[in-house]
Amino acid sequence: MSTPESPTAYDELSQIRQETDRCMKCGNCMAVCPVYATEKVEAGVTRAKIAVAEAVLSGDLALDDPKVYRMLFDCLVCKSCAANCPTRVNFGRIMLALRAALVRKNGLPWLKKAIFSTLRHPRLFDVGMKAGAVFNGLAFRGVKAKAAIAPRSPFAWAGGTIGFDGERLFPELAVKPLRDRVPEVISVPDAKFKVAFFTGDSLNYFYPDAGADVIEVLTANGVEVHIPKGQSCCGIPVLVHGDVETARALARNNLDVFEKCGAEYIITGCGSCGGAWQHDFKEVLADDPVYGPKAAYWAERTYDISTFLTEVVHFRKPTGRVEASVTYHDSCHLKKSMGVFREPREILGSIPGITFKEMAKPDACCGSGGSYVLTHYETASSIGKRKVEDINRTGAEIVSTGCPACMMQLLDNVNRFGTGQQTRHYISLLAEAYRNEKAAS
Amino acid sequence: MLPPLVPGLEEIVGKENVLWNAVDLTAYSYDATADQPRQTPDVVVFPTTAEAVQKIVHFAREQKTPLYPRGSGTNLSGGTIPLRKGIVISFQKMNKILEIDAENLTATVQPGVVIADLNAAVAPFGLIYPPDPGTVSTATMGGSAAENSGGLRGLKYGVTKHYVMGMEVVLANGSAVRFGGKTVKNVTAYDFSSLFVGSEGTLGMMTELTVKLIPAPKAHRTMTAVFKTLEDAGNTVAGIIKAKVIPATLEIMDQMTIRTVENFSKAGLPTDARALLLIEVDGMSEDLVAREAEAVAGVVNANHGELKTAATDAERNQLWAARRSALPALASLNNTVVLEDATVPRSRITDMLVACEAIGKKHGLTLGTFGHAGDGNLHPTILCDKNNADEMARMHRAVEEIFDAALGFGGTLSGEHGIGIAKMKFLGNELGQSGLELLRSVKEALDPDYLLNPGKMVPTKGNA
Ligand SMILES: Cc1cc2nc3c(=O)[nH]c(=O)nc-3n(C[C@H](O)[C@H](O)[C@H](O)COP(=O)(O)OP(=O)(O)OC[C@H]3O[C@@H](n4cnc5c(N)ncnc54)[C@H](O)[C@@H]3O)c2cc1C
Numbered sequence: 001m002s003t004p005e006s007p008t009a010y011d012e013l014s015q016i017r018q019e020t021d022r023c024m025k026c027g028n029c030m031a032v033c034p035v036y037a038t039e040k041v042e043a044g045v046t047r048a049k050i051a052v053a054e055a056v057l058s059g060d061l062a063l064d065d066p067k068v069y070r071m072l073f074d075c076l077v078c079k080s081c082a083a084n085c086p087t088r089v090n091f092g093r094i095m096l097a098l099r100a101a102l103v104r105k106n107g108l109p110w111l112k113k114a115i116f117s118t119l120r121h122p123r124l125f126d127v128g129m130k131a132g133a134v135f136n137g138l139a140f141r142g143v144k145a146k147a148a149i150a151p152r153s154p155f156a157w158a159g160g161t162i163g164f165d166g167e168r169l170f171p172e173l174a175v176k177p178l179r180d181r182v183p184e185v186i187s188v189p190d191a192k193f194k195v196a197f198f199t200g201d202s203l204n205y206f207y208p209d210a211g212a213d214v215i216e217v218l219t220a221n222g223v224e225v226h227i228p229k230g231q232s233c234c235g236i237p238v239l240v241h242g243d244v245e246t247a248r249a250l251a252r253n254n255l256d257v258f259e260k261c262g263a264e265y266i267i268t269g270c271g272s273c274g275g276a277w278q279h280d281f282k283e284v285l286a287d288d289p290v291y292g293p294k295a296a297y298w299a300e301r302t303y304d305i306s307t308f309l310t311e312v313v314h315f316r317k318p319t320g321r322v323e324a325s326v327t328y329h330d331s332c333h334l335k336k337s338m339g340v341f342r343e344p345r346e347i348l349g350s351i352p353g354i355t356f357k358e359m360a361k362p363d364a365c366c367g368s369g370g371s372y373v374l375t376h377y378e379t380a381s382s383i384g385k386r387k388v389e390d391i392n393r394t395g396a397e398i399v400s401t402g403c404p405a406c407m408m409q410l411l412d413n414v415n416r417f418g419t420g421q422q423t424r425h426y427i428s429l430l431a432e433a434y435r436n437e438k439a440a441s
Numbered sequence: 442m443l444p445p446l447v448p449g450l451e452e453i454v455g456k457e458n459v460l461w462n463a464v465d466l467t468a469y470s471y472d473a474t475a476d477q478p479r480q481t482p483d484v485v486v487f488p489t490t491a492e493a494v495q496k497i498v499h500f501a502r503e504q505k506t507p508l509y510p511r512g513s514g515t516n517l518s519g520g521t522i523p524l525r526k527g528i529v530i531s532f533q534k535m536n537k538i539l540e541i542d543a544e545n546l547t548a549t550v551q552p553g554v555v556i557a558d559l560n561a562a563v564a565p566f567g568l569i570y571p572p573d574p575g576t577v578s579t580a581t582m583g584g585s586a587a588e589n590s591g592g593l594r595g596l597k598y599g600v601t602k603h604y605v606m607g608m609e610v611v612l613a614n615g616s617a618v619r620f621g622g623k624t625v626k627n628v629t630a631y632d633f634s635s636l637f638v639g640s641e642g643t644l645g646m647m648t649e650l651t652v653k654l655i656p657a658p659k660a661h662r663t664m665t666a667v668f669k670t671l672e673d674a675g676n677t678v679a680g681i682i683k684a685k686v687i688p689a690t691l692e693i694m695d696q697m698t699i700r701t702v703e704n705f706s707k708a709g710l711p712t713d714a715r716a717l718l719l720i721e722v723d724g725m726s727e728d729l730v731a732r733e734a735e736a737v738a739g740v741v742n743a744n745h746g747e748l749k750t751a752a753t754d755a756e757r758n759q760l761w762a763a764r765r766s767a768l769p770a771l772a773s774l775n776n777t778v779v780l781e782d783a784t785v786p787r788s789r790i791t792d793m794l795v796a797c798e799a800i801g802k803k804h805g806l807t808l809g810t811f812g813h814a815g816d817g818n819l820h821p822t823i824l825c826d827k828n829n830a831d832e833m834a835r836m837h838r839a840v841e842e843i844f845d846a847a848l849g850f851g852g853t854l855s856g857e858h859g860i861g862i863a864k865m866k867f868l869g870n871e872l873g874q875s876g877l878e879l880l881r882s883v884k885e886a887l888d889p890d891y892l893l894n895p896g897k898m899v900p901t902k903g904n905a
Pocket residue numbers: 025026027472473509510511512513514515516517520521532552573574575576579580581582583584585586587588589590591592593641642643645646647648768857858894
């Protein structure tokens with residue numbers, strides 16, 4: 001663990017030695033790494049990436065060698081490996097620290113070029129062009145203060161890209177984002193709890209209806225919901241590209257904004273956002289004497305909506321019916337970073353009319369990995385295809401999950417390889433059941 | 442710059458199946474063995490057919506460059522490290538299950554099939570492939586056959602060699618040979634399968650394997666027993682066998698391991714216990730298994746053990762969790778995990794446990810022992826710091842003493858991890874000079890130029 005006195009692994013690469021040393025090359029990560037499962041070469045797997053990190057630390061390989069950075073970006077940062085690692089190597093820390101070191105060494109514009117150089121497939125040219133906007137997030141590094149107040153969604157590029165390749169499906173960019181639709185505070189009579197909803201960009205821009213369902217379910221259970229307008233992106237999309245400074249600025253802004261709103265808990269509906277509040281803010285701010293402790297404080301008070309419903313408020317079981325067979329995909333960050341997998345199933349199980357059908361390997365990665373799907377479309381598609389084949393075998397009509405990034409990837413892959421399943425956030429099914437009660441009465 | 446071997450290999454297997462950049466080579470410079478040198482090969486090649494393997498052998502002969510066969514690289518004896526550079530030949534793209542023959546209870550597979558994938562494929566037929574090293578979900582059929590891997594079910598179901606019925610092998614002269622097959626009986630010529638199983642890639646490369654399957658047991662009962670003395674635990678192991686019960690699993694953990702596991706996972710293990718046994722009996726019917734479980738309980742009680750029986754699958758998982766976390770828990774103590782597998786006759790288990798403890802103490806090392814008590818295969822595990830030269834030296838001395846102790850009790854250097862680089866220099870202690878010569882004659886009859894996996898298992902002339 002870093003202390004305020006020692007630099008974090010994100011500032012000083014040699015700090016990852018304590019993680020790399022823990023890797024005994026047992027190979028257990030091979031059983032779960034989606035990149036390895038697709039490419040079947042050792043360089044795809046975690047322990048090889050750690051061996052390369054060791055070679056970088058010892059000077060045998062150069063961090064900015066194109067072969068090295070190509071390998072560094074051939075990783076979804078899905079944390080499947082860490083979840084299956086006997087010695088609990090925190091591989092996410094190793095990978096992000098390497099990427100941060102790359103940025104320190106060569107700067108961001110260079111990095112952007114490096115990432116695009118991995119977009120070798122001609123069909124991807126268009127994707128790549130659009131993906132340019134993903135790195136919009138990177139562009140505001142120079143104006144940190146402004147970025148912290150009004151960041152652009154790193155996903156906002158996808159607006160207007162619908163149908164840009166005959167097959168690829170994207171959720172439509174909302175005409176009106178969630179946070180523009182709702183007031184900053186939604187009170188309920190005799191509120192049992194006061195919570196703040198961290199929407200994240202994906203729920204805000206792409207799935208505002210699912211975001212609205214989170215709010216609806218909370219208020220239906222007597223919870224007052226704050227949706228602070230000043231909240232910014234969780235920072236994961238920039239952190240995974242090594243832009244630690246922007247990630248820090250975003251984290252600090254979010255901590256300020258949420259502290260101010262006076263809520264007791266922070267609720268998320270996205271595994272990456274929740275994971276950021278629970279782990280990454282603490283990680284990147286470890287050496288910050290002011291914000292480090294704040295991050296640690298809120299880490300303890302951040303809940304995925306499902307955990308909050310099942311363990312804190314003990315949600316009211318719906319009586320309205322949703323007639324459907326449903327399967328559930330475990331988002332990597334939700335399960336492997338936040339430890340949430342039982343709760344969404346409990347919620348689905350509480351809804352009258354739903355037949356739950358577990359798929360094989362429900363926690364196998366779907367291939368999204370944030371922007372990985374853009375830079376490594378082929379591998380991401382093979383991973384997604386395997387996922388959809390498992391979904392198909394359940395015969396379920398709806399595939400539910402707890403993370404908007406997974407919803408996007410599933411939407412696209414179900415469209416290609418599926419049998420017409422709908423992709424839903426599990427919370428939307430609970431919201432629908434509540435609505436159906438009202439309709440019935 | 443294109444290494445000189447690349448074009449020739451690309452011609453054989455295609456560009457996409459040859460790797461030679463520095464990053465890829467780094468990924469083939471290690472295996473799961475601690476405290477071994479790392480070495481990158483000159484090139485890595487992925488054949489997809491036996492013919493390609495033959496051509497690669499011919500090419501390597503011409504080029505006078507060594508060939509290092511590799512499955513998943515999870516072995517624990519340095520078996521896949523390309524010590525003298527050359528060509529790593531990876532079987533990971535030969536990963537097809539060719540046939541499941543439920544009538545003859547066999548499966549025919551390419552060498553790169555992962556063990557767990559074979560088990561998943563035969564499960565719908567109500568069958569299992571029993572050999573189950575700790576790495577079932579990563580290790581390949583070829584690699585585990587070449588190591589003759591054991592596992593947790595070895596006591597009742599045997600090890601890999603009991604399941605390999607036949608194979609196709611590409612020899613060091615480039616010819617391909619098939620022998621054995623689907624017949625339960627086969628005494629045609631020498632028992633070649635036995636020669637190649639456990640040969641650690643030094644005699645030939647398996648390109649196809651036919652293995653035996655068995656009906657999956659329908660019932661099982663899982664128990665743990667904790668003991669105040671090692672003698673009680675040892676007597677229980679002997680007593681269970683004497684009661685004519687052969688458990689599928691009969692595992693032991695010593696006090697150091699119990700304490701570490703408890704510290705690591707708070708599983709509620711008694712830290713004052715001197716030993717813990719995990720016992721699982723299985724069979725084709727509930728009452729058969731119930732009777733065996735009863736017999737086991739009787740033996741445990743007679744030896745002052747404290748017994749816990751799992752009533753549900755969840756409880757079974759809990760009991761197994763302690764054993765499963767033995768290695769992870771120990772490994773979390775330091776950066777270097779030296780996992781030995783010296784093996785003794787079952788009757789000497791207690792002696793061996795006592796000896797390991799004493800050796801650890803004598804050298805001031807953190808040493809925990811767990812393992813397959815039922816078949817005498819223990820895993821004394823030393824945790825040390827690779828950056829501490831003095832500790833590493835003490836570790837090396839301790840390992841030597843562990844081997845001596847095992848041999849002294851009538852045991853062997855390795856029960857399942859193989860010789861590789863790691864134990865080569867100790868071979869003479871067990872086999873003697875004439876044994877070493879036999880080993881060399883076999884090697885040189887099949888691979889006179891030491892083309893295949895040189896530097897492993899067979900001490901080359903002059904450096905024994
Ligand atoms: C955590 C852990 C637990 C383990 N538990 C056990 C255990 O319980 N029991 C046990 O027995 N082992 C155990 N092992 C050791 C290891 O898993 C086995 O030896 C494994 O079966 C090796 O398979 P592999 O595919 O990784 O082979 P590799 O490591 O790739 O290769 C092993 C050897 O086989 C040779 N080889 C590979 N493929 C071929 C081929 N097609 N033809 C000829 N030679 C070939 C290689 O040259 C090498 O010498 C464990 C290892 C680890 C890391």
